[in-house]
Amino acid sequence: MRSLLTILLITSALGLFTPILADDAPELTWEMMKALDSQSTEIPESLQALQNQEVTVKGFIVPLELDEYIDMVRDFLLVSNPLACIHVPPPPPNQIVYVQMEKAIPLDMDFRGVAVTGILQIPGPDATWEEVSFEMTGLSAKEADIEFDDSMMDILDGHYDTEIPSPNAEDAYF
Amino acid sequence: MSLLNLVLKSLASRKLITALLILSIGLSSSLLIGVQKIKQSAKQSFSQSISGTDLIVGARSGDIQLLMYSVFRQGQAVANMSWVSVESIRDFPQVDWLVPISLGDSHKGYPVLATTRGYFDHYRYAQKKALSLKQGRVFSSPFEIVLGAELAKTLNYNLGDSLYLSHGVSHGHSHLHKSKFTVVGILASTATPVDKTVHIPLEGMTALHAEDETEFCTHSKLGDQGLRPSSVTACLLGLKSKFSIFSVQRRINDWPDEALMAIIPGVSLARLWSSMRTIDSAFFIITILVTIIAFIGLLLVLFMSLQARQRELAILRTLGAHPSQLFLMLSLESLIITGTGVLLGLGFMSGLGQVLGPILEERLGLILSLSTFSSTELYLALAIIGVGGVTSLIPAALAYRKGKGEGFISL
Amino acid sequence: MSIDALIQIKSLEFSYPNDPGFALNIPSLSIEKSDRVFLEGPSGCGKTSILNLMTGLMLPQAGTIDVLGSDITQLSAVQRDRFRADHFGIIFQLFNLIPYLSVIENIILPCTFSRSKRKKALQRSVPLGDEARRLCQGLDIAEELMQRPVQQLSIGQQQRVAIARALIGQPEIIVADEATSALDDERKSQFMELLIRECDRHQSALIFVSHDRQLKSQFASSYQLSELNTESASVTA
Numbered sequence: 001m002r003s004l005l006t007i008l009l010i011t012s013a014l015g016l017f018t019p020i021l022a023d024d025a026p027e028l029t030w031e032m033m034k035a036l037d038s039q040s041t042e043i044p045e046s047l048q049a050l051q052n053q054e055v056t057v058k059g060f061i062v063p064l065e066l067d068e069y070i071d072m073v074r075d076f077l078l079v080s081n082p083l084a085c086i087h088v089p090p091p092p093p094n095q096i097v098y099v100q101m102e103k104a105i106p107l108d109m110d111f112r113g114v115a116v117t118g119i120l121q122i123p124g125p126d127a128t129w130e131e132v133s134f135e136m137t138g139l140s141a142k143e144a145d146i147e148f149d150d151s152m153m154d155i156l157d158g159h160y161d162t163e164i165p166s167p168n169a170e171d172a173y174f
Numbered sequence: 175m176s177l178l179n180l181v182l183k184s185l186a187s188r189k190l191i192t193a194l195l196i197l198s199i200g201l202s203s204s205l206l207i208g209v210q211k212i213k214q215s216a217k218q219s220f221s222q223s224i225s226g227t228d229l230i231v232g233a234r235s236g237d238i239q240l241l242m243y244s245v246f247r248q249g250q251a252v253a254n255m256s257w258v259s260v261e262s263i264r265d266f267p268q269v270d271w272l273v274p275i276s277l278g279d280s281h282k283g284y285p286v287l288a289t290t291r292g293y294f295d296h297y298r299y300a301q302k303k304a305l306s307l308k309q310g311r312v313f314s315s316p317f318e319i320v321l322g323a324e325l326a327k328t329l330n331y332n333l334g335d336s337l338y339l340s341h342g343v344s345h346g347h348s349h350l351h352k353s354k355f356t357v358v359g360i361l362a363s364t365a366t367p368v369d370k371t372v373h374i375p376l377e378g379m380t381a382l383h384a385e386d387e388t389e390f391c392t393h394s395k396l397g398d399q400g401l402r403p404s405s406v407t408a409c410l411l412g413l414k415s416k417f418s419i420f421s422v423q424r425r426i427n428d429w430p431d432e433a434l435m436a437i438i439p440g441v442s443l444a445r446l447w448s449s450m451r452t453i454d455s456a457f458f459i460i461t462i463l464v465t466i467i468a469f470i471g472l473l474l475v476l477f478m479s480l481q482a483r484q485r486e487l488a489i490l491r492t493l494g495a496h497p498s499q500l501f502l503m504l505s506l507e508s509l510i511i512t513g514t515g516v517l518l519g520l521g522f523m524s525g526l527g528q529v530l531g532p533i534l535e536e537r538l539g540l541i542l543s544l545s546t547f548s549s550t551e552l553y554l555a556l557a558i559i560g561v562g563g564v565t566s567l568i569p570a571a572l573a574y575r576k577g578k579g580e581g582f583i584s585l
Numbered sequence: 586m587s588i589d590a591l592i593q594i595k596s597l598e599f600s601y602p603n604d605p606g607f608a609l610n611i612p613s614l615s616i617e618k619s620d621r622v623f624l625e626g627p628s629g630c631g632k633t634s635i636l637n638l639m640t641g642l643m644l645p646q647a648g649t650i651d652v653l654g655s656d657i658t659q660l661s662a663v664q665r666d667r668f669r670a671d672h673f674g675i676i677f678q679l680f681n682l683i684p685y686l687s688v689i690e691n692i693i694l695p696c697t698f699s700r701s702k703r704k705k706a707l708q709r710s711v712p713l714g715d716e717a718r719r720l721c722q723g724l725d726i727a728e729e730l731m732q733r734p735v736q737q738l739s740i741g742q743q744q745r746v747a748i749a750r751a752l753i754g755q756p757e758i759i760v761a762d763e764a765t766s767a768l769d770d771e772r773k774s775q776f777m778e779l780l781i782r783e784c785d786r787h788q789s790a791l792i793f794v795s796h797d798r799q800l801k802s803q804f805a806s807s808y809q810l811s812e813l814n815t816e817s818a819s820v821t822a
Contacts, residue, residue, distance in 0.1 A: 062438065062440070063438075063440035065301065065440060067221065067301075068300075070217045070444065090421050096417050098416045098417065184685060486683060489677075489683065490683075492677075493670065494670020494671070495698050496667075
């Protein structure tokens with residue numbers, strides 16, 4: 001009986017501890033993303049530390065590739081607002097994250113926005129998969145893939161930033 | 175004789191009731207599973223039909239409409255988009271490839287899709303699978319045809335066969351075009367609307383609708399100025415960068431010269447399905463209710479049989495049956511009835527699927543696979559059998575309790 | 586009280602929770618092996634209660650019931666059920682056969698619930714159906730009746746099937762509860778003859794419970810329940 005109690009205590013302690021460990025990925029905010037100039041090929045200092053690191057971005061999903069049953073999405077764009085209004089200009093490249101998930105996530109998770117955690121990749125000057133120079137170089141949006149952190153949903157429920165970041169004039173694409 | 179045998183004989187002695195119960199559970203489970211199956215199959219059919227296309231452009235209408243007629247050949251385009259606009263869009267720096275498509279004609283009820291050779295390179299389905307030819311090649315002159323797999327099989331067409339196309343999409347042979355087309359390629363099966371489509375070059379369609387059809391002949395070439403279409407139904411676009419999707423979309427939506435719209439296929443598909451969700455839920459609730467009703471029937475019968483078989487259970491008790499064995503007997507009864515009912519339901523659904531499948535496919539333009547069983551259906555079937563087991567719990571527990579109190583005294 | 590006692594009851598006290606007017610109090614009762622015992626008493630004075638207790642269907646509030654050397658009051662419910670299945674063969678009044686089973690199936694039914702009966706029956710003849718047939722032959726049940734559903738048999742034939750069912754697997758104790766009450770005189774004597782002959786042949790003890798005094802003469806020992814039950818004085822018949 002004693003040993004059972006000890007085991008119970010240890011497991012619950014570990015259980016409390018793990019979320020703290022997992023919450024480590026720093027958040028990449030849309031504000032931070034603005035620092036990237038879509039025209040230049042350099043990765044700004046403020047974002048260099050995050051290159052190839054695990055980060056979390058909160059936003060809304062624009063699905064690109066759905067799974068067989070239209071339940072899950074694997075490839076999508078992450079944007080800062082639900083794009084509901086037509087009169088808001090479209091997000092500039094540095095306010096878009098192209099996400100490819102390792103495992104598809106449920107589509108209806110997006111109802112109140114999602115927080116995607118993954119490895120950030122900011123293609124540098126030698127980015128090969130983009131060909132049109134003025135769009136690509138200095139890729140402004142971040143690519144995040146791998147896992148989805150579910151516990152963030154509770155945070156989103158109460159604390160989601162509802163302010164729509166309005167792009168500056170020079171950030172506007174057209 | 176085992177307990178199982180005893181239960182089977184007991185059920186056999188009440189043939190009519192047992193049969194009715196099995197029937198009611200069978201029907202309700204085939205309804206429940208069948209509706210789920212059609213829904214999943216339809217979803218699958220929708221989502222598999224388009225992949226790897228960043229934008230679809232057409233005349234301004236509803237986004238779901240554009241999706242439906244450009245991908246599923248269902249419904250009609252409100253208007254066409256001019257070739258001038260097509261060329262302008264193709265010239266956008268962000269555009270990697272552009273495939274124009276035109277719909278409107280048919281052949282024996284099957285839709286005709288006029289497009290460019292680029293269609294066969296760029297069109298993707300089912301999570302980025304490309305089209306491939308089972309036989310022959312892609313068209314290289316205006317009056318050549320590439321057939322979808324299903325169509326070729328059903329109408330028994332082979333390479334080299336000649337076809338005539340009808341104007342409009344009605345079934346009859348109203349206004350047959352004079353020009354003769356030759357089959358040069360047959361595509362491999364895709365389980366999408368592609369399988370039931372006749373593909374011709376855009377130039378061929380222009381020739382069909384020219385004032386004087388006989389003006390053009392087999393010596394015409396693709397790219398001939400005279401055969402350039404003046405308008406098309408829609409365009410599929412591939413962009414060089416995903417990040418330009420929104421800006422290109424906005425630019426097309428705001429196009430000053432013509433009322434156009436550009437949709438992101440993934441978004442429109444998700445929107446289509448979310449608008450269906452209420453119907454979907456409603457159907458689901460109805461089928462669940464029907465199943466519950468069937469199980470209430472089962473519960474009723476179990477209770478009533480308990481009453482009638484009191485003496486029988488008392489006899490078994492004195493012969494040495496433990497109350498838990500009486501419990502087991504009633505549970506087995508319920509499981510046997512439910513299990514048989516579900517099997518019957520599955521069989522019924524499969525049979526019905528064979529019959530209804532082709533009709534639904536034609537009406538909705540989808541490819542459904544109603545006669546095969548996926549894991550979802552099996553889980554549902556097991557769940558229903560599980561409910562059967564649970565339903566018997568109360569009567570079986572009652573049998574247990576009564577059994578404990580039985581003795582010689584009740585005989 | 587010999588060591589060969591089949592059933593030995595000591596200081597038995599029993600009453601039903603819902604029925605304050607009835608109580609059973611038996612200081613002692615001993616039934617020997619190969620006894621033929623007649624338990625007499627009008628209905629309602631505790632005959633069925635004694636049978637319930639002896640066969641382990643119910644537990645007394647106090648006292649011990651030794652059957653074949655084991656005190657069944659100390660056994661768990663499951664064990665008591667098994668004990669009853671293994672060592673008792675029971676014949677009731679009418680309508681005691683399972684209506685949707687055939688004659689053969691009814692006779693072999695006890696073997697479903699008792700492994701020891703099954704084993705013993707199979708030692709005599711294989712398969713079980715043949716053992717049932719053998720018993721039927723001994724009881725003059727015609728061959729062509731054997732596969733028939735029991736409802737099609739006459740009352741007399743049904744009672745014989747009941748005897749066969751009680752006998753299969755050679756249980757040590759046969760209990761007959763008002764087994765002849767629904768028979769006419771001729772059938773009654775036929776039945777008794779058969780029953781006693783078969784019990785002798787299989788060397789089973791017979792406990793015959795009835796209110797019919799006429800049958801008492803065929804039994805070696807008899808007990809009046811009103812004498813056994815020291816509480817009976819307070820019970821109004």
